[in-house]
Amino acid sequence: MSAVLEELHKTRPRSGFIRFSVVFFALLLLAPLLTFFVGFAELAKPQRQANVARFFGELVPYSLRDKPSGITDYAEWYFQMWEKSGAYAMGITFAMSLVAIMLAGLIAFFLSPFAARTLMNRDPYLTQGASAGPWQILTWLSRALLMFMRAIPEYIWAFIFLVLFGPSAWPAVLALALHNAGVLGRLQAETIENLNPTPLRSLRALGASRFRLFFAAIAPMSFSRFLLFFFARWEMCVRESTVLGLIGIVSLGYYIQDARARNFYDEMLFFILLGALLVVIGDVLSTVLRRYLRRD
Amino acid sequence: MFRTKRNLGRRFFVAAVMGLLALVAAFTLDLSVLSLLEAMTANKATINFFTAAFMPAFDYQAIEVPDSAPHFLLRLLEASWMTVWYAAGGMAVALLIGTSFGFFCSSFWWVEGQVKNREQRKLIAQFAFLTYFGARTLMTLCRSVHELLWAVLFLAAFGVSEVSAMLAIGIPAGGMLAKIFAEIIDESDHGPAEALRACGLGSFRTFIFAQCPTALPDLVAYLLYRFECALRSSAVLGFFGLPTIGFYLAASFENLHYREVWSYLYALFFLVIIVDVWSSAIRRRIQR
Structure with missing residues (x-):
């Protein structure tokens, strides 16, 4: 028995690359973690501690500080804040995420076939492993474009667009749309590549063009998968649209930034909590919708 | 289909x-x-900005540069390295949170087959709420506040420091890791674990020696995807004063040095590509 085990142990698959990766990432994570702990120990010094304690004291609503107050007082303060600007900010943020994800979905859906290697080659679906030929350029270009859109975070896009296009909701919407189109497009391209080729092959054999192949077969076949990704990304959109306000577009983040600038940390905390609530709402909505779509 | x-x-x-x-x-x-x-x-800025995409800068665009400033490419490299540094620190914190809480968020422990007798069942009924639901709620709270909002909070509390940045990246990523790790572990094949359990091993050992290795390829893939996200967050934290790509990018943009901006954008692009390629190379090798 033990001889068999030893034999198995000896013949286990090994890879120098994996070993190197493990060591590399372990070192890469360990080094900053050490400085993190050093910095954390620094925070324990009395002077710093006093600062931190003062900050946490300021998170308590101003009108309720230094006097005994029950839970109803807090509820009242939070409700007032909600009526004053919370509800409006939340609505705007939500609307922004909706427009953005719709735009992202449209861009991704129509860009993805160009990035699918099974469709963009000399003889799609008929010749096994047909050479890509000049189509390869198109695939690489669209893939690089999608990758670039995805690599740059929404926040940076929004920061740039805000200056270029001036203040309105457009910079935030475009930034969200661009980044999420990059993610969705790549996922959708992979879905198209993994589609069952049999029906596509027969359509192609009947003489369908790539254009017709896409609209008549690929689009409906991949649509359910696409919607699942779409709602998963919508969740992220809701998350991000909150934050984009930090650079001055009127969404929840704007109120957070505003409160921070005026050192009203109690209001800042309120809006941050509101942002968390919005994320949870987006989470639940997207999960419910995806479950509804999956049900057969 | x-x-x-x-x-x-x-x-x-x-x-x-x-x-x-x-x-x-x-x-x-x-x-x-x-x-x-x-x-x-309305203005030429848009056109100027997008044409600059085809000629990223390899040197400062400013006419006068102080002698003390390093060469532009060196600064680019430094900014990229700092981006990786904060992302790595954030991921280290996230990994600490994610693995320790992911453990409790997993429902692998409450599988019917695990329960040996009535006493154990009673024990589980008492503690399941505390550990399982407690851990889940805490992790939901961690990940529903966005990285940048954590950053705003920590920067106000601790000032601009490594600790604030790494906590800001690490806490929401940790919440995400805990949730996804638990889901992956629960959803992967229970066969090896059941085999070990049939041999009489306890639930902790079945977890470590059977369930975790089975789920490993997916865990690694997700971890590397999160690292990519951490890189992006880390770059954005530059806008809050940390010396990552975002900091220099914002400065260049405000000076209207659009070609420099594109150099920073491409630097971030290449960082993400490297992680992406690396991740698929690893996955190819361990999914056999």
């Missing part, structure tokens, strides 16, 4: 409703395509 007609109808219905809602939202936000086009063509 094929869905029934009725089902596809439902999908199109959902899509149509979403489209309609998006239209309503666009109207309430006062978004008009015409005004966007107008804003785009």
Whole structure:
């Protein structure tokens, strides 16, 4: 028995690359973690501690500080804040995420076939492993474009667009749309590549063009998968649209930034909590919708 | 693969409703395509910015640069390295949170087969709430506050420091890791674990020696994806004063040095590509 085990142990698959990766990432994570702990120990010094304690004291609503107050007082303060600007900010943020994800979905859906290697080659679906030929350029270009859109975070896009296009909701919407189109497009391209080729092959054999192949077969076949990704990304959109306000577009983040600038940390905390609530709402909505779509 | 007609109808219905809602939202936000086009063509900045994409800078665009400033490419490298540094620190914190809490968020422990006798069942009924639901709620709280909002909070509390940045990246990523790790572990094949359990091993050892190795490829893939996200967050934290790509990018943009901006954008692009390629190389090797 033990001889068999030893034999198995000896013949286990090994890879120098994996070993190197493990060591590399372990070192890469360990080094900053050490400085993190050093910095954390620094925070324990009395002077710093006093600062931190003062900050946490300021998170308590101003009108309720230094006097005994029950839970109803807090509820009242939070409700007032909600009526004053919370509800409006939340609505705007939500609307922004909706427009953005719709735009992202449209861009991704129509860009993805160009990035699918099974469709963009000399003889799609008929010749096994047909050479890509000049189509390869198109695939690489669209893939690089999608990758670039995805690599740059929404926040940076929004920061740039805000200056270029001036203040309105457009910079935030475009930034969200661009980044999420990059993610969705790549996922959708992979879905198209993994589609069952049999029906596509027969359509192609009947003489369908790539254009017709896409609209008549690929689009409906991949649509359910696409919607699942779409709602998963919508969740992220809701998350991000909150934050984009930090650079001055009127969404929840704007109120957070505003409160921070005026050192009203109690209001800042309120809006941050509101942002968390919005994320949870987006989470639940997207999960419910995806479950509804999956049900057969 | 094929869905029934009725089902596809439902999908199109959902899509149509979403489209309609998006239209309503666009109207309430006062978004008009015409005004966007107008804003785009109002000044030459837009054109200048996008043409700069084809000629990223390899040297400072400013005419006068102080002698103490390092060469532009060196600064680019330094900014990229700092981005990786904060991302790595954030991921280290996230990994600490994710593995320790992911453990408790997993429902692998409450599988019926695990329970040996009535006493154990009673024990589980008492502690399941504390550990399982407690851990889940805490992790939900961690990940529903966005990285940048954590950053705003920590920067106000601790000032601009490594600790604030790494906590800001690490806490939401940790919440995400805990959730996804638990899901992956619960959903992967229970066969090896059951085999070990049949041999009489306890639940902790089955977890470590059977369930975790089975789930490993997916865990690694997700971890590397999160690292990519951490890189992006770390770059953005530069806007809050940390010396990552975002910091220099914002400075260059405000000085209208658009070619420098594109150099920073491409640097971030390459960082993400490296992680992406690396991740697929690892996955190819361990999924055999």
